[in-house]
Amino acid sequence: MNPHILTNDTIVAVATAAGAGAIAVIRLSGPDAVTITQRVFKGKNLEQQPSHTIHFGTIRDEGKIVDEVLVSLFKAPHSYTKENVVEISCHGSDYIVQQIVKLLLKQGARLANAGEFTKRAFLNGQFDLAQAEAVADLIASDSALSHEVAMKQMRGGFSQEIKRLRAELVHFASMIELELDFGEEDVEFADRDQLRNLILNIQRIIRELLKSFELGNVIKNGVxxxxxxxxxxxxxxxxxxxxxxxxxxxxxVPGTTRDFIEDEISLGGITFRFIDTAGLRETTDKVEAIGVERTLQKLSQSSLIIYLFDITTTTPEEVLSELQELNPKKLPVLPVANKIDEASPATLSAFDNLQDIVKISAVAGANMDALKDALVEKVNLGKLNTQQQTIVTNLRHVDSLNKTYTALDDVLNGLALGMSGDLVAADIRRALYSLGEITGEITTDDLLDNIFTKFCIGK
Structure with a gap:
């Protein structure tokens, strides 16, 4: 048993969202989960029932029926946490849920901390740290792609890649460490050319993983x-x-929108977070001027710009000039010509040479599908194969990969300078440490607290 876990402690939490509903689920995990539930349950003797069974009965408080429930049993080690787990499905009244939780606390359980069920699953070896983080991503997924990427990571796709790289490095580290034991005999167990080629290959893979974060961040957090x-x-x-x-x-009336209006939709499996801003123009209205200034601030925080203009009152030259001014960071920008239903054929054709332009009528809803397709294309996910490609979505993983890459650079420099095996081995150990932080082979209590306290209670 991992020393981090409290083997004599049983936790309880509501696993379903707050608020009244048809049913609610109360979850317990720990060595006494079944025993504590049995003390308030009237029905079959739960301690005598096999794992992965469901039992109907009542929850009682000193003989008084609180609710009719279904109790699901998952006995160690065949459960989410690898401990005894009980899930009580009751009616979704807040009052009923509170009464049942109070009874379970009275019988010896304690309230679970945020993410404590998943933390116990990790500490008991159910999955590694990257997979545990993917559980939170899966719960938060709100588009087809974010769900797909989180599911792949939770099932170990990213972890397998990291563990494979780490295993190859461990082999060479052990060979160099062995050389140190035979220092006086001047023997070489680790082929330096093979080590150099391995490191170059690992760095290539790390670069691909780091590059994938740009897309992974879009998939996870939206555009x-x-x-x-x-x-x-x-x-x-x-x-x-x-x-x-x-x-x-x-x-x-010009200038009606003086602040931001935000909402999001899913297009092509990607979440777009749209921000409607105040119009860009010179103004003497102080309130409107503040809105324009904030619009410019929002531009610097965006990943994609829709530049909308009235095709009946704007020339192609004016559009090109505006695009130059509002996009100093050279972000992806989509020029959208509006009010095509009011424009003459000559006006429409004048914009044909403007790159990537989409012509619409927002009022009539004309060409809205073409606009949505263009937005998805601008995000540049067309070449992404989520079934095959490993995608990084977590900033913590990016930091560890960067530290690994730097340590491997130091290994290459050490090899080029002919440094002693102990110095080369130290740099390899740094790389191994950083890779181990991703999957949880290397952890600290602060790291685990930082990760799992971001989970919801009950998970």
Whole structure:
């Protein structure tokens, strides 16, 4: 048993979301989970029942029936935490849930901390740390791609890649350590050329993993997409059309939107977080001026810009000039011409040479599918194969990969300079340490607390 875990401690928490519902699930984990439940359960003797069975009965408080329930048994080690686990399915009344939890606490359980069930699963060897983090990502997934990537990581796809790299490094580290034991005999067990080639290959894989984070972050957190343009270009109308609801105020008065309106939708499996902003123009209105200034701030925080303009009042030259001014960071930008239903054929054709332009009518809903397709294409996920490619979505993993890469650079420099085996071995150990932090082979209590306290109670 891992020394981190409290083997004599049984925890309890509500596993379903707060608020009244049809049912609620109360979860216990620990050596006394079945015994504690049995003390308040009237039905079959749970301690005599096999694992992975469900039993109907009542929860009673000194003979008084609190609720009729179903009790699911998962006996150690065949459970999520590898401890005895009981899940009580009761009616979803807040009062009933509170009464049952109070009874279980009275019988010796204690309230679980955030993420403590998954933390126990990790400490008991159910899965590694990267897989445990993927559990939280899976719960938070709100698009097809974020679900797919989290599921792959939870099932060990990323972990297997890291463990394979680490195993190859461990082999060479052990060979160099063996050389140190025979220092006086000047023997070489670790072929330096093979070690150099291995490190170069590992660095190549790490570069690919780090590069994948740009896409992984988009998949996990969505794409902050700012809608900008001059007043009355139709930004609020476009936002409402994209969201299929009247989220933004639509008015003929220029400058109606003076703050931000945010909401998100899923397109092509990707979550886009749309931000409708104040119109870009010079103004003497102090409140409106603040809105324009904040729009410029939001641009610097976005990953994608929709530049919307009124095709009936704007020239191609004006569009190109605006794009140059509002996008100093050279972010992906999609020029969108609005009000095509009011434009003449000559006006429409004048914009044909503008790169990546999409022509729409936000009011009429014309060409909205083309706009959505263009947005997905701008994120550049077309070449992404989530079935085959390992994708990094966690900033902690990025930090560990960067530290590993730096340590491997030091190994290469040491080999080039002909440094002694003990110095080379020290740099390899640094790389192994950083890789081990990802999967949890190397952990500290602070690290675990930082990860698992971000989980919801009951998971």
């Amino acid at each position: 902050p997409t700012v809608i900008v343009g001059k007043p009355n270009a139709g930004k609020s109308t476009l936002l409402n059309k994209l969201l299929n609801e009247e989220k933004a105020i639509v008015s003929d």
